[in-house]
Amino acid sequence: MLQVENLYKRFGTIQAVAGLSFNARQGEILGLLGPNGAGKSTCINMVAGLLHADSGQINVGGLGSPSLPAVRQKIGVAPQALALYEGLTGEENLRFFGKLAGLSGKVLRDRVSWTLEFVLLMDRKDDRLKTYSGGMKRRINLAAALVHDPPLLLLDEPTVGVDPQSRNALFENVLALKSQGRTVIYTTHYMEEAEKLCDRVGIIDHGAFLAFDSVDKLIESHGGKSMVTVMRHDSQVQIESDDPIAECVRLQQEGEILSLRVDRPDLERVFLNLTGRAMRD
Amino acid sequence: MRKVVTAIAVNDMRLLLRDKGGAFVTFVFPLAYCIFFGLIFATQSMSSRSIDMVLVDEDQSQQSASFVQLLKKSGAIELTMASREQAIDQVRRAKTAAYVIITKGFGQALPRVLGEDRPKIVIGIDPARAAESEMVKGLITKFAFELFYTPIILRISGDLPNDQHPTKTNFSPIEIETTEIVQTRTGPASSYDISFPQGIIWGVLGCCASFGISLVNERTTGTLSRLLVAPISRTHILAGKALACFTSTLVLGMVLFFVGWLAFSVIPQSPIHLAISLLAISIAFVGIMMFISILGKTERAVSGMGWAVLLAMAMIGGGMVPRFFMPHWMQSLSAISPVSWAIKAMEGAVWRGFSTSEMLLPWSVLVGIGLLFFAIGIRGFSWPDKG
Numbered sequence: 001m002l003q004v005e006n007l008y009k010r011f012g013t014i015q016a017v018a019g020l021s022f023n024a025r026q027g028e029i030l031g032l033l034g035p036n037g038a039g040k041s042t043c044i045n046m047v048a049g050l051l052h053a054d055s056g057q058i059n060v061g062g063l064g065s066p067s068l069p070a071v072r073q074k075i076g077v078a079p080q081a082l083a084l085y086e087g088l089t090g091e092e093n094l095r096f097f098g099k100l101a102g103l104s105g106k107v108l109r110d111r112v113s114w115t116l117e118f119v120l121l122m123d124r125k126d127d128r129l130k131t132y133s134g135g136m137k138r139r140i141n142l143a144a145a146l147v148h149d150p151p152l153l154l155l156d157e158p159t160v161g162v163d164p165q166s167r168n169a170l171f172e173n174v175l176a177l178k179s180q181g182r183t184v185i186y187t188t189h190y191m192e193e194a195e196k197l198c199d200r201v202g203i204i205d206h207g208a209f210l211a212f213d214s215v216d217k218l219i220e221s222h223g224g225k226s227m228v229t230v231m232r233h234d235s236q237v238q239i240e241s242d243d244p245i246a247e248c249v250r251l252q253q254e255g256e257i258l259s260l261r262v263d264r265p266d267l268e269r270v271f272l273n274l275t276g277r278a279m280r281d
Numbered sequence: 282m283r284k285v286v287t288a289i290a291v292n293d294m295r296l297l298l299r300d301k302g303g304a305f306v307t308f309v310f311p312l313a314y315c316i317f318f319g320l321i322f323a324t325q326s327m328s329s330r331s332i333d334m335v336l337v338d339e340d341q342s343q344q345s346a347s348f349v350q351l352l353k354k355s356g357a358i359e360l361t362m363a364s365r366e367q368a369i370d371q372v373r374r375a376k377t378a379a380y381v382i383i384t385k386g387f388g389q390a391l392p393r394v395l396g397e398d399r400p401k402i403v404i405g406i407d408p409a410r411a412a413e414s415e416m417v418k419g420l421i422t423k424f425a426f427e428l429f430y431t432p433i434i435l436r437i438s439g440d441l442p443n444d445q446h447p448t449k450t451n452f453s454p455i456e457i458e459t460t461e462i463v464q465t466r467t468g469p470a471s472s473y474d475i476s477f478p479q480g481i482i483w484g485v486l487g488c489c490a491s492f493g494i495s496l497v498n499e500r501t502t503g504t505l506s507r508l509l510v511a512p513i514s515r516t517h518i519l520a521g522k523a524l525a526c527f528t529s530t531l532v533l534g535m536v537l538f539f540v541g542w543l544a545f546s547v548i549p550q551s552p553i554h555l556a557i558s559l560l561a562i563s564i565a566f567v568g569i570m571m572f573i574s575i576l577g578k579t580e581r582a583v584s585g586m587g588w589a590v591l592l593a594m595a596m597i598g599g600g601m602v603p604r605f606f607m608p609h610w611m612q613s614l615s616a617i618s619p620v621s622w623a624i625k626a627m628e629g630a631v632w633r634g635f636s637t638s639e640m641l642l643p644w645s646v647l648v649g650i651g652l653l654f655f656a657i658g659i660r661g662f663s664w665p666d667k668g
């Protein structure tokens with residue numbers, strides 16, 4: 001669905017993207033995970049056709065580069081910076097973006113209602129955007145990417161500021177899109193999101209991938225050992241282990257255990273191990 | 282793809298209408314300007330009003346000479362003397378309101394004021410000037426009474442009962458023949474003919490500024506990026522923006538002139554010329570709108586710089602003070618302002634009575650300004666992907 005080859009982009013002295021290559025298959029959710037300034041948005045914007053790469057190739061669905069309008073027809077973008085008309089209602093915004101993508105008549109109406117349902121804002125559709133909360137605007141921003149039902153979705157931190165309940169509902173919906181065969185490129189700071197949603201995750205720093213694999217494989221190869229914590233009457237024992245279950249069994253044989261906790265390594269650890277720093281301060 | 286351009290234009294105009302300040306600047310303020318200055322100019326010109334006439338004395342008798350004297354002394358009429366041909370020509374070209382011809386035999390007919398062939402006077406006046414026509418007739422009759430009748434009255438009034446006194450009946454001592462001369466009007470029919478084109482300029486400037494600022498607003502809020510990632514070309518985006526500004530300017534001009542026509546009798550001599558003028562003005566100011574949008578990176582900068590440029594254009598172009606109030610050198614200087622060409626194009630169609638070939642100059646200058654500024658605007662436009 002998407003092939004990206006050797007992408008480079010420099011802003012003045014900053015090398016924002018330095019040789020990114022990846023493929024996204026149809027029906028796959030691909031995560032781009034990295035700290036601030038890693039180059040995620042720059043990458044997304046190039047794939048969206050908004051920025052021209054200094055070098056490298058982007059091919060969407062075998063149709064060619066996103067600099068062609070016909071290729072952009074296949075892409076839906078939810079930019080990181082909200083980009084909406086504050087003076088229009090939620091519905092008017094979506095109608096307008098739908099029209100730009102060539103929808104009209106009943107198809108347009110149906111798609112607009114569908115996306116409003118998708119982002120759980122049907123009840124606020126007739127309110128002007130300036131009366132929306134930050135999280136609601138973020139949801140309309142996401143809806144605007146979906147309105148023309150594109151096969152490739154580029155979601156740049158679509159859940160920033162969205163409350164946990166709505167966020168969970170959005171996750172469900174994004175997973176539903178995936179099951180309908182949509183391809184999603186999803187950038188985020190939130191490890192949990194990436195772990196929950198993404199089939200594969202690219203960990204990106206200084207414009208390049210440090211690792212790119214499925215969440216399980218990343219943890220397996222870069223997460224290090226699991227941490228087993230055991231409380232006894234008189235002491236607390238913490239042991240790193242590749243096989244936490246075996247370790248638990250062994251510890252139980254050594255003496256009575258009051259409580260037991262197993263911390264599997266997560267993407268946070270993966271990142272820490274890969275870069276030597278925490279993802280977020 | 283025309284649909285996309287229309288969608289962008291409609292969206293833009295909707296946003297403008299939603300913005301109360303924008304709507305005020307582009308519609309309410311200009312209308313207030315039209316009415317306010319119309320009222321001011323109106324009281325000025327009405328106070329110093331007397332009818333000017335050209336008088337032809339074909340009789341050249343002693344009686345006709347004393348009649349002329351009477352008219353001149355009255356002060357109600359500005360009189361000049363001329364030949365019949367000159368007089369007719371002057372009235373036709375609206376140099377003078379009316380002519381009065383004292384026909385041959387006027388003096389000889391004097392004794393027959395009560396008979397069939399009374400002394401005859403011919404008045405030539407534009408049929409549209411009904412009120413002035415009546416006034417002139419009244420004056421002529423009044424002076425004719427004074428001239429011819431006073432001696433007779435003095436002679437016979439003692440014999441008549443009071444209610445049959447000749448001056449109290451509808452009787453006129455002279456025959457007045459009125460010839461209708463259709464004038465080619467060359468002056469404004471009222472002060473509103475002047476204040477409306479000027480006020481409309483303010484609406485046009487308001488439109489121009491609003492859309493220029495909204496274009497920058499699209500860049501700063503990121504919606505321009507949204508438009509760029511939509512499956513449409515940059516040409517479509519700019520065409521949509523231009524169409525929004527063009528349509529609003531045109532509709533605004535038409536609506537304000539319609540109000541002027543309904544409420545203030547601003548009747549264009551050539552509605553077709555006026556329509557073309559409004560088209561040309563819209564083209565010019567779409568170009569200027571594009572130019573304004575590149576004058577800064579933020580709404581505030583563009584608003585400040587944009588209004589500075591527009592106000593300067595208005596100031597020297599006669600948008601604030603009518604050009605005929607300006608000293609001569611300033612009038613020639615004002616030709617560099619698009620505003621002066623816009624006003625000229627409107628006035629030419631409304632009251633200056635320009636022929637189509639005379640209109641071609643302001644029209645082509647306006648279209649040229651539009652294309653030039655549009656080209657500069659597009660060249661200088663910074664799309665979000667350029668750094």
Ligand SMILES: Nc1ncnc2c1ncn2[C@@H]1O[C@H](COP(=O)(O)OP(=O)(O)OP(=O)(O)O)[C@@H](O)[C@H]1O
Pocket residue numbers: 011012014015016034035036037038039040041042043080668
């Ligand atoms: N338009 C621009 N002009 C100059 N520098 C830019 C521009 N856009 C991005 N950069 C720089 O490129 C680098 C990558 O930025 P980018 O926005 O892609 O990061 P990101 O991974 O999306 O970060 P975040 O998590 O904060 O969104 C940063 O150092 C940023 O300062």
Ligand SMILES: [Mg+2]
Pocket residue numbers: 040041042080156
């Ligand atoms: Mg980003």
